[in-house]
Amino acid sequence: MDHEKVNILLVDDQPAKLLAYEVILKELGENLVIASSGREALEVLLKTEIAVILVDVCMPDLDGFELAAMIREHPRFQKTAMIFISAIQVSDIDRLRGYEMGAVDYVPVPVVPEVLRAKIKVFSELYRKTRELERLNQELEDRVRARTAELENSTAKLRESEQRRSMAIAAGKMGSWDWDWINGDWMWDEGQYRIFGVSPENFNVNPANVQALLHPDDVDELRKAIAEFNKGSRAYETEFRIVRPDGDVRWCVGTAAATVDGSGRVVRVSGVTVDITERKRAEERQNLLAREVDHRAKNALALAQSIVRLTRADEVKAYVNAVEGRINALARVHTILSLSSWQGAELSKLIDEELAPYSLGGQIRLAGPEVQLVPATAQTLALALHELFTNSAKYGALSTRSGRLTIGWQVDNDALAVTWEESGGPLVRPPKSRGFGTRSLLASVESQLGGQALFDWRPEGLLCRLQVPLTRKIAASSAPDKFGAAASAELQRASG
Known part of the structure; x- marks a missing residue:
């Protein structure tokens, strides 16, 4: 058609x-x-x-x-x-x-x-x-105007009913109500009872009972709405809380419109109530996430600042490569934490990310259970692993195709034990002094996480053992300064 x-x-x-x-x-x-x-x-x-x-x-x-x-x-x-x-x-x-x-x-x-x-x-x-x-409604209204007073009155009631229904639909069919301003009669639909957590069988709708369900801090909103209609207002909207009989607190937005007679006097008030509790909770989660992102950004900047300030190299190119490598390691763990909404990171994912820049074939063997690390521990351990990989690629087992590396970890008594064992590479001699990588690893693991880092410079390859507590609490307010204060001071003492 x-x-x-x-x-x-x-x-x-x-x-x-x-x-x-x-x-x-x-x-x-x-x-x-x-x-x-x-x-x-x-x-x-x-x-x-x-x-x-x-x-x-x-x-x-x-x-x-x-x-x-x-x-x-x-x-x-x-x-x-x-x-x-x-x-x-x-x-x-x-x-x-x-x-x-x-x-x-x-x-x-x-x-x-x-x-x-x-x-x-x-x-x-x-x-x-x-x-x-x-268009049909308009035609119908034109015909209704010509009918008798009785039919006109019946049509007016039907129009009021349709108006209430349309308002409820526009509000997501949450709840609608009607208040006869003259005789005090109330009408609630099923949605209104559901929002307030009551039933038509055991709840008598009247101003006193409705006020009893309002949050004490929001009772004045009801009085304010009544006062506005008495002053001649035709509409009113506000957010308020209700306390259901079971104690559950719900956020609502209420919209009301007045109907007046020929003299302008309010004879009826109709409205809708929408439960916006989930929206309020979503806003709270979003605000919390924004604060968390701000906190984590400050933490990352503090770590980056410490890396730039404390890195040492004889040449500019070596300095740039060292800084870029450490910043990239920090960026990789930041990406992992972001994907989990900063809930934590799997240790195996941290290791996989550090392995990504190298084409090592079957030179590396990994063994250990899935371990979830809190953000602060993940960031620090990621930098420590980066230093171990970098040193091994330059001087250790990963610098030659014959070299082998085994990384194993386990959890015992709320402590993470990581073993780094190299073999098959160049002959190893104990270093005469510790470089920045070793010092930063020691400082971050021991000073920042309260753990322990042990190095055994065996001729056949480095053996390193890291002990990291998994249950130690790090205050949110001081987390951004941990590396900059504790670790940096440790590094400066070591380099001095």
């Missing part, structure tokens, strides 16, 4: 992708409108009625999230369907942010044409049906 075409806005800064979307969506028979940037999309929206917006998340100048926020700020586009396309891995926090900005769905790249067409078709039909329903 022929139908009126709707406008679909495609927003992407890459022409090739826009062309691909046009080809995929062409068979829908709708009007496809193109925008190559967020600002161009805003100009199109102000001039054209748009049913669905397909927008790329990653764009220069104005990304998809920022564009969605600006669109939602305009009253005309608060219900316009927006679908995000993302070519990167989307986390739960990013999805939550997208849905808060008004996204109705996500489409990953590479795009599956059938899936994209199906999603666009659903929202296009919904937009078309909504417009048809609006």
Whole structure:
């Protein structure tokens, strides 16, 4: 059946992708409108009625999230369907942010044409049906005005019911309520009871009982809302907490709108309540993560500063290579910790990362269980392993194809024991003095982690044993200064 075409806005800064979307969506028979940037999309929206917006998340100048926020700020586009396309891995926090900005769905790249067409078709039909329903409602209202007073009154009640239902749907079908301002009667739907943790059978909805469920610090919000409506306000919105009968505290956002009679007097207040507890918790997690990232960045900078300040070399090139190697080791462990959201790192992954720059065939043998290291221990141990690998590649077993290296580790009584055993390489002689690598290894393991590093310079190859406690607590406030204060002082004493 022929139908009126709707406008679909495609927003992407890459022409090739826009062309691909046009080809995929062409068979829908709708009007496809193109925008190559967020600002161009805003100009199109102000001039054209748009049913669905397909927008790329990653764009220069104005990304998809920022564009969605600006669109939602305009009253005309608060219900316009927006679908995000993302070519990167989307986390739960990013999805939550997208849905808060008004996204109705996500489409990953590479795009599956059938899936994209199906999603666009659903929202296009919904937009078309909504417009048809609006026109039908308008016609119905025109006819109702001509009917008798009894039918007019019945239609008015139906309209109020539909208004409450629409508000609940717009709020995610969380909960809606109605308060007769004149006689004090309340009406709660099922969602409202569920949010407050009560049931219609054992809870009588009245101002006193509702106030009893509000958090003591937020009771004034209810009084303030009543006072605003008495002053003539027509709408009110606020965030508040409730304490359920079982003690569970929930964050909510409440929106209320007043209905007035011909004289302007408030006769009814209707509203919706949305449980935003998960959003609040997500915001808390995000803030915590931001503080953690700041702390870890300071720690990494302190380590890098110490490496640059304390590295010694006879030539500039040797100095640069030494600093770069140690900074790269720090960067590698930082990447591992970032992938775990700074929860920790596996010892085997640290070793694998240090092995990556070398093509050693079967020269290295690893043996040990999976051991999870806390961030501070992982960073320090990564630098220690880097020094051992570097020295072995220059002077030890890894400097020749005949050399062999065995790295073994085990955990006993909350302590990690790592054994580094070289053989088959050049003849080993005990060093007359300790270089920076050895001194930094000793200082970091012993001073920073409270462990022990033992070296046995055997003729057939170095034997090194590291003992590291796994349960020692390092205060967060002092962690960034551990290497810069304790380790650096130890190194300076050793070099002096």
